[in-house]
Structure formats: structure tokens, C-alpha cells
Amino acid sequence: MSTQHQERARVDLLVTGAAEVLTCAAGAADLIGSTSGGVAVDGGLIVAVGDISSYAAELVIDARGGIVLPGFVDAHTHVVFGGSRAQEYAARVAGRQPPAGAVVGITGTMTATRAAGRDALRKQAAARLREMVEHGTTTVESKSGYGLDTETEIATLDTNRVLQQQLPVDLASTFLGAHAFPPGADQAAYVDLVVRLAQRVGAEGLAEFCDVYCDEGYFDLAQTERILRAGLEAGLAPKVHLDAYSHTGAAALAAELGATSVDHLNLTTDAELTMLGEAGVAGVYMPCLDYAVRHPQPLDPRRVLDAGMELALATDICPGCWTTSMQLAIQMACRAGGLSVAQALRAATLGSAAALGRADRVGSLEVGKQADLIVLDVPSPEDIAYRLGRNNVTTVVRRGRVVHESNPAPRPEETR
Ligand SMILES: [Zn+2]
Structure with missing residues (x-):
């Protein structure tokens, strides 16, 4: 024996x-x-x-x-939305104005999202999330931000909660009431509303993160600071849509507040990236978005790595950039962004986990x-x-x- x-x-x-x-x-x-x-x-x-x-x-x-x-970690998405902007996209790629009646821009999607109702909103998001799982994604960040009113913002975050129970994917929920100003809104009154909502969202445990779209024509530096601080006080970790189309100076704020991630970064300076790196803030790169909008200054993600930041990768699935595949994001990060294959795969896994504060649980x-x-x-x-x-x-x-x-x-x- x-x-x-x-x-x-x-x-x-x-x-x-x-x-x-x-x-x-x-x-x-x-x-x-x-x-x-x-x-x-x-x-x-x-x-x-x-x-x-x-x-x-x-x-x-x-x-x-x-x-x-x-499993891939998709660090930045707007996967819960109503409607489609295919007509707008087709017109823009051909250099034309969108046809009358087409759903256009964030506020167009806002109208479609408000009209969709909770059931349709959930079903449409579920279909996209299932596709994301089939493409290898096991953790997804999901933002609100197409409601831009109390009822629909809360409904979007509640949809995240329900989808987390129904689908075989981990969702990280982010409150982005500060995605845009609703058409015709008084800006100061809307910022007040977002602050109150951040407090409620934190108190009710409806999200982990509070995000602000800080850019020209969106939320300015002072408004961004007020909203992020309100979120922090309510237990929501800060994230920032940073410098996508104009240089805002919000990098210093993100570093000071210890943001979990800063996303886009197209016009952020090297000195600011270094400061963010020293503060331990992860940078989220979204090559499919830069491609889909034909961004005049696509992010060179090597600058983020050179600055000592943890680099994360995301699809940024939204009505303006409809992709469910982190593999496509990796492919574009390499060819369009100049990352090595190893850099891109690392960003799509452990880097993105860091951008969701989950590097201790997932990503490797x-x-x-x-x-x-x-x-x-x-x-x-x-x-x-x-x-x-x-x-x-x-x-x-x-x-x-x-x-x-x-x-x-x-x-x-x-x-x-
Ligand atoms: Zn976004």
C-alpha cells in the first residue's frame, strides 16, 4: 500500500x-x-x-x-438609461445635424429616461449588463444621472439595487445627480437639490460614490466642491468627471478630498496628474468614448501611468458610447492609446478595482x-x-x- x-x-x-x-x-x-x-x-x-x-x-x-x-472590472458606466441616440450618432458621424425629433444629448436621454418607467429602465439595463457579463465583466460601476430630478435619480439607484440582486454581476452604485443641469433649471436651486439628494442617498445606502461632471457648461469648481463635500459627509466617496472638454482645476480638489477616482482627464496637466498620483487617486481611461465622440484631444493614458497613478479602464457605456465590451476597450487602449498589452490588461482588472475601492476583493x-x-x-x-x-x-x-x-x-x- x-x-x-x-x-x-x-x-x-x-x-x-x-x-x-x-x-x-x-x-x-x-x-x-x-x-x-x-x-x-x-x-x-x-x-x-x-x-x-x-x-x-x-x-x-x-x-x-x-x-x-x-474578471474584467468596468470602472465607469452609465448603463441605466432610457432610449437610444442612434439617430444622433449617425448624423454626427456624417457631419450632419440630428434629424428633428431625435433624442439628442444628456437632456434628450433625460427625457427618455423619465418617460421609460422603472420596469423598462430595469429591463433595458439588464439586457446590457447580461451582454457585459458574456464579454467577461464581473464588476460594473453604474451611475445615475439621466433623471436629474428626485424621483428618477432615486429610481435609477434603486434599479442598481434590484439588478444587483437579479444579475450575476457586482454593481458599484454611484450617485451622479450632478451630470448636467435640467433644461431651464435655476442652477443654484438645482445644486441645492443635488446636495439634499446626496444626503438622502447616503442615509439610505443607495450608493457608494458621489460623482460630479465638472466642466465648462456643467458644474463649476465651487459647485463641484459643495456637492462632493455633502456626499462625503453622507458617507459617499468622491469621484469626478474631470477636465473632459475644458481645464477646470478640479484636480487639486479631487486630491484634497481623496477622491477614489478621476475620470476622462483629457485636459488635465502633467503636474496635476502627479499630484493626483501622490494622493493615491486612480485615473479612469475611456478610449471607446474618446473614439465615439471623436474627441479633439484623446487622453494619452501613458501620461497617467508616468505620473504614478493607478490606471483604470472602462467602457463608459452610455447613449453616446454604446459598447458592452471591455475587450474592445483593451483593444483601443493599446492601438489608440499606446498602452502595452500588459498595461491594458492590468488597467482592466486590478487598476479598475482600485478605481472602485475594491482592489482588496476583486481585480486579481x-x-x-x-x-x-x-x-x-x-x-x-x-x-x-x-x-x-x-x-x-x-x-x-x-x-x-x-x-x-x-x-x-x-x-x-x-x-x-
Ligand atoms: Zn461618465
Whole structure:
């Protein structure tokens, strides 16, 4: 009788057969923590990464020579909205004005969102979120900001709460009552309303974050400060839509308040980025948005990294930038933004987790973290950036459960 083979520890799930496992662990010198072996999962958490030969499980996912990495974290979205701006988009790409009656701009979407009603709002957002999960996203930030009145802002945040219960994805809810001024509104009165709403949202636990669109024609520096401080007092961590179309000077405010993230950054100076880096504020890069609006000054994300900031990546899905795929964001971050594949993958996982204050729970494959992982049927990490416009994700595991599996899983060695 041999004692050579010890009893293997039983766990819920094993992932085996990967060409590479990318842990994206914080200290990884190559940014993505490329390793061989697999992942062992039990009780919804990761119990081993790399050598898993001492574990056994009933459920084994064979990655079939593909790549395993943490589920994507989408750090900035406006996924809950009513209506569509396809007519506006089509007109703008052709250099024309949108046709009469088309839904145009944030205030157009505001009208469509108010008219949609809670059920339709939830169903439309759920369809987009399911698509995001199928594309490998396991954590999504979701903002309000298309209601711009008490009833619809609260309804949007309540939709986040309901969707969190119904869908296999983690939602981080953000109050963005300060997305724009409703048409015809008295600005001072509207800022007062947003402050009161921030207090209510914090008290009722309807969001984690309070965000403000600080830009010319939107909320100025003083209004931004007042709203963010009210949010902070109510327990909502600050985020800022910063310098997308004009230089606002709000970077110093974000650093002073210890914002969790600053997003857009198109016109933020290098000195400000360095200050934000020293303050530990993450920077969110949204290459699909810069593309969809044909931004005159797209962000060069390498400036954010050079400044010592944690770089995050997001789809920014909204009526002006309709994409559910973090893979597309990665592809654009590399080709349009000049990031290396490793930099982009790191930003899409641990970087984005940092931009949601969740880097201790998600964003990397490390023992003790939430077992959110995906399998892609490509032979190398480089292929994730290289194979444009295809959904390379075949399996999505969230909290240790398979929540999406494409069927049948093609083999990466088959050249298509
Ligand atoms: Zn936004």
C-alpha cells in the first residue's frame, strides 16, 4: 500500500489546462503575473493559484489551451438609461445635424429616461449588463444621472439595487445627480437639490460614490466642491468627471478630498496628474468614448501611468458610447492609446478595482480574493488586444459559480 499519493483536498471548482494564468497580482513585475498551472476555488473564494495538484473538485473547467484572467472590472458606466441616440450618432458621424425629433444629448436621454418607467429602465439595463457579463465583466460601476430630478435619480439607484440582486454581476452604485443641469433649471436651486439628494442617498445606502461632471457648461469648481463635500459627509466617496472638454482645476480638489477616482482627464496637466498620483487617486481611461465622440484631444493614458497613478479602464457605456465590451476597450487602449498589452490588461482588472475601492476583493487572482475569473479561447495575452471586435471570452466565473459559458468552446490552436 502506497502512501505516496496523499488525499487531495476537495474544493468546489478547479480551472485547468490554460496556456497561461494571468493573476494581475499587485506586485507582479510584468504587471499581469503570468504563470502556469490553474486556479482552485472554494466557497466563492480563490484558495490556490498556479500549482493546484493537491486539489480535487467535482467541477473542473478545462481552459483548453486558452488564457485565464481575473474578471474584467468596468470602472465607469452609465448603463441605466432610457432610449437610444442612434439617430444622433449617425448624423454626427456624417457631419450632419440630428434629424428633428431625435433624442439628442444628456437632456434628450433625460427625457427618455423619465418617460421609460422603472420596469423598462430595469429591463433595458439588464439586457446590457447580461451582454457585459458574456464579454467577461464581473464588476460594473453604474451611475445615475439621466433623471436629474428626485424621483428618477432615486429610481435609477434603486434599479442598481434590484439588478444587483437579479444579475450575476457586482454593481458599484454611484450617485451622479450632478451630470448636467435640467433644461431651464435655476442652477443654484438645482445644486441645492443635488446636495439634499446626496444626503438622502447616503442615509439610505443607495450608493457608494458621489460623482460630479465638472466642466465648462456643467458644474463649476465651487459647485463641484459643495456637492462632493455633502456626499462625503453622507458617507459617499468622491469621484469626478474631470477636465473632459475644458481645464477646470478640479484636480487639486479631487486630491484634497481623496477622491477614489478621476475620470476622462483629457485636459488635465502633467503636474496635476502627479499630484493626483501622490494622493493615491486612480485615473479612469475611456478610449471607446474618446473614439465615439471623436474627441479633439484623446487622453494619452501613458501620461497617467508616468505620473504614478493607478490606471483604470472602462467602457463608459452610455447613449453616446454604446459598447458592452471591455475587450474592445483593451483593444483601443493599446492601438489608440499606446498602452502595452500588459498595461491594458492590468488597467482592466486590478487598476479598475482600485478605481472602485475594491482592489482588496476583486481585480486579481490571489488567495483569499473573490473567485471572479474568465477563460478566453486565445493562445496568448497578446491575442486579446490583437483579435479585434471578437468576443474571446468563453467562460465567466463569478464568486466561484459559472455564470456564462459559450457552447461549444472552440480550441485556440484552430486557426480561424
Ligand atoms: Zn461618465
